Amino acid sequence: MTTLADPDTPFAVVDAAKVKRNIARLAAHVDGLGVPLRPHVKTIKSAEIAALIHDRGPITVSTLAEAEAFADAGYADILYAVGIDPHKLPRVAALKRRGVTLTVLLDSVEQARAVRAAGIPAVIEVDCDGHRGGVTIDDPALVEIGRILGETGVLVHAGESYFATTPDAQHKAAEHERDVAVAAAQRLRAAGVSVHTVSVGSTPTAHAATDLTGVTEVRAGNYVFFDLVMAGIGVCQLEDLALSVVVTVIGHRPEHGWIIIDGGWMALSRDLGNGRQGYGLVADLSGAVLPGLVMSAASQEHGTLTARDGVPLPDLPIGTRLRILPNHACATAAQHTGYHVVNHTSTGTTIDARWRRISGW
């Protein structure tokens, strides 16, 4: 029996029960709204975890490497949700020849002409909040692109919802995301374009939505693991965080109030999240958070723990193992080639599997 005391640190741990609980929560919510989920696998990058959501159902990916790996795993309905570089179309066409429908995303006339010429399905990115890419709903390019494609869909991502700190603000972001998506689809349909897909989503808006009339699918990805950013805006609780990194105490600098660990930014990433807890909070091996302790600094393979909120620095001898709860699960998971999958039972925490992550582009 392998436990969290066995592998050399640092390593990434996924709590199987929390993953299943997080998956079940969103599944129940979107089922209640009558809209299917197209999970974004960019956070998990694991076919084993995706299979817990829905075996070989529709998915969203962030790289062609993910698309190809999930095609190998039997997925045949994949949305590549990063604006398409026409240079990548040969790989999309190769997937099509294998019977995999890879739908690409675009927001320009140039891209639309290229994908139309290649016979690749595409949806149009529509911007709802000035977060990143997409045409705005009143941009004449929306209809122009739609007419080039003839048959298409619209995709909206409320990226700014990650900064919506109240349930009301998240609900408003969800309403707005849906309104923009439905209005864009309506505008295209009014211009004679066939619109088969109205896709919305982000982890905050997927959980906050209460009415998805006119929407055909919901995307979310981070929710499988959740993280301190999501807990910070109340989309989840600390005990829902399913990803952590196990580290070991390797030194003490009491004169500075520091405990040194063997996990730095290589293991946690450089993501500072909402800026409130350095590189992450600290838990013991059972997953219980150690109050007042924070990973305040990181170099490549070193982390520094400090105490705050008036809590004394705990006595953690050299060799003590801890779990760091990350700011941003997508970024921390990306630093690892796989996950040690644990189950907590009455007799302890055992590592029951090792699941590989997809990497590269």
Added chain:
Amino acid sequence: MTTLADPDTPFAVVDAAKVKRNIARLAAHVDGLGVPLRPHVKTIKSAEIAALIHDRGPITVSTLAEAEAFADAGYADILYAVGIDPHKLPRVAALKRRGVTLTVLLDSVEQARAVRAAGIPAVIEVDCDGHRGGVTIDDPALVEIGRILGETGVLVHAGESYFATTPDAQHKAAEHERDVAVAAAQRLRAAGVSVHTVSVGSTPTAHAATDLTGVTEVRAGNYVFFDLVMAGIGVCQLEDLALSVVVTVIGHRPEHGWIIIDGGWMALSRDLGNGRQGYGLVADLSGAVLPGLVMSAASQEHGTLTARDGVPLPDLPIGTRLRILPNHACATAAQHTGYHVVNHTSTGTTIDARWRRISGW
């Protein structure tokens, strides 16, 4: 013939001529000071690049995975420069049985007892600037640890030199790093401890040192690639940066002054360096910097370019390829599984090799 126009983006590029020039520069400098180099391979993580420094000479590593990979490549004198977790000693012992001397680092009595019991050579980390780990020179633990080990060395790393912004400040940091190392060795010798190694180094101090009397080896790692942080403090020039990430323009948001590229933090890392140029500066495929353009924002697979300093946003159509010069080479390189190695000639830039990176722990 493969060029930078061929592989799908994003991908990491190493300029072979710049790597060789950076290596030759520091080699000449430390040769002139009469002290051998023990390069830190944590930045490059590539046996092919290490071979350009000195084939199978002494090296420094940041993980046991690096130690094992370099042992496989024929390196037999390796310093593991992260405080040792006693749980990792079996892997160190396994290397010893293969004839590889892996020297570990420590700064506590507990660690010293564990490595002494395991018969593993160790050097003592001595702190010179409150940057991270290490015993201070006046700490009684220094001699206590030395006596447990009997035979040892001292290692000092002037981590704060990365924030020394003038040649004079870097020179002072180098003098101080050496003074502390030599004094620590002297203190140990005065207590009857045999000190075989006096190891100093960081990329800024290795270049700024003018007198290394009493030092037995110099460590540096970042200098092979350099980056915007090092250019920012004047240790190198922008044209010395040997690592970049090739990306493609995938969208435009003229109303925001944005150009969208297909490289985000997954390709560049979340490292914001000195905070002066977002996620990096922008160059064309020949490596020439595009003045006033900066990668100002990043999500997982998207980057945003904006103009500053009154420079108009250049006309870069969809499909245009660019090279992003990173803030922190160690962190950006870590996001990739290998390097495309390029040579610039009068007829263009060709990809002549692909070198793999070591990953994990």
